[in-house]
Amino acid sequence: MKIQAINGFKDILPDSVGRWQHIEQRARDIFERFGMREIRMPILEKTELFVRSIGVATDVVEKEMYTFADKEITMRPEATASIMRAFIEHGLHVLQPVQRLYTIGPMFRHERPQKGRLRQFHQLDAEIIGAVEPRVDAELIAMGQLLLDELGLQTSLEINSLGCPTCRPPFKEKLVAFLEQSLDGLCEDCKRRTHTNPLRVLDCKKPTCRALVQAAPSMLEALCPECAHHFQEVQEALQNLQIPFQINRFMVRGLDYYTRTTFEFLTADLGAQAAVGAGGRYDGLIEQLGGPPLSGIGFAMGMERMALLMEQRVGNQLPGPTMDIFLASLGKDTLAPCSLLAHLLRKQGVKAAMDYSGRSLKAQLKQAGRVNARFTLIVGDEEWTRQEGILRNMATQQQQPFALSGPPEDQCRQLAQLLQATTP
Secondary structure, three states, X not given: OOOOOOOOOOOOOHHHHHXXXXXXXXXXXXXXXXXXXXXXXXXXXXXXXXXXXXXXXOXXXXXXXXXXXXXXXXXXXXXXXXHHHHHHHOOHHHHOOOEEEEEEEEEEOOOOOEOOEOOEEEEEEEEEEXXXXXXXXXXXXXXXXXXXXHOOOOOEEEEEEOOOOOOHHXXXXXXXXXXXXXXXXXXXXXXXXXXXXXXXXXXXXXXXXHHHHHHOOOHHHOOOHHHHHHHHHHHHHHHHOOOOOEEOOOOOOOOOOOEEEEEEEEOOOOOOOOEEEEEEEOOOHHHHOOOOOOOEEEEEEEHHHHHHHHHHHXXXXXXXXXXXXXXXXXOOXXXXXXXXXXXXXXXXXXXXXXXXXXXXXXXXXXXHHHOOEEEEEEEOHHHHHHOEEEEEEOOOOOEEEEEOOOOHHHHHHHHHHHHHHOOO
């Protein structure tokens, strides 16, 4: 019986890994341009962390978390709560009042697997902690937009404000009163959410619910003066940075900790899974988790969806892995010196490949082509007797002799210099 991957958990095969590495490398480069530093947290956390931060009435906590109930620990469903826990536990605010942190890694949610949505998924997560200014919101959004632009991905930006603990409770009362008049037309999830998490009804994707809430009251009309001013300044800052956006008054996000600014980067190319990245402000979360009363804002981007978009829009334009040289050993006496030379080259930082099976020259040249070797050094018994190999340029097919006399270290140094001189 063959053992296969668990449903919703997917292997990332070598032919796809290059695309993932490209996303990660570009993200690290851009994040660090904005002064962000990487943080890495454990995959397992105490369940209470997510219940207190994400919210007990959210879909994530109610039915999506992978929890070891007897141990009261959970595989992280998102990164923000874990970063906040680490921030508080290690007193990072004492070292620097404003912290800019990012992390890259797997998250886990028990959802119905779909295109671009798996049960083990990967996110890029960026957080700015300790800054209250609306221009910080715009800067973080601009950083996310820059990453998508440099990856060649076309998305649209939507923003909204969810208010604060002052203006949101009265709005919730108005919203519940409106929803109670339309309960019969709501889906079962939204009927339940009406009294547990009414804002989530506004974000339901089912057509009947979306039609019913078109006439619902808007949070934007209920913002207190401070929240309204903050949201206006965020819009002006985005305009100043030349970041186009639209206001979506129904955007609420699925986690309870959001306040004020929320945003999503959307695509029309992945079907129902339209959000490539999303985030928002969470000014009360750190204090709620036992830390100091500091503000924060962050976003997460789904790497599976980004990789799918790159495959659709960019295709396979990314270069595959390239070896600098392939050593073709064609005789029993050449295997040991060739393997030593390959090892010495690798120590010099050269990408070197070799076949140890003693196959024919034709077979080894095919293997050199498969690994995209720029050069092949051919060494047979006859060449070894003359202490001279044949160096073949795999692109031009031109060949030249290469001396194999003297200490192996000298051979390695000369060959490394030659390869470096011909690096494209």
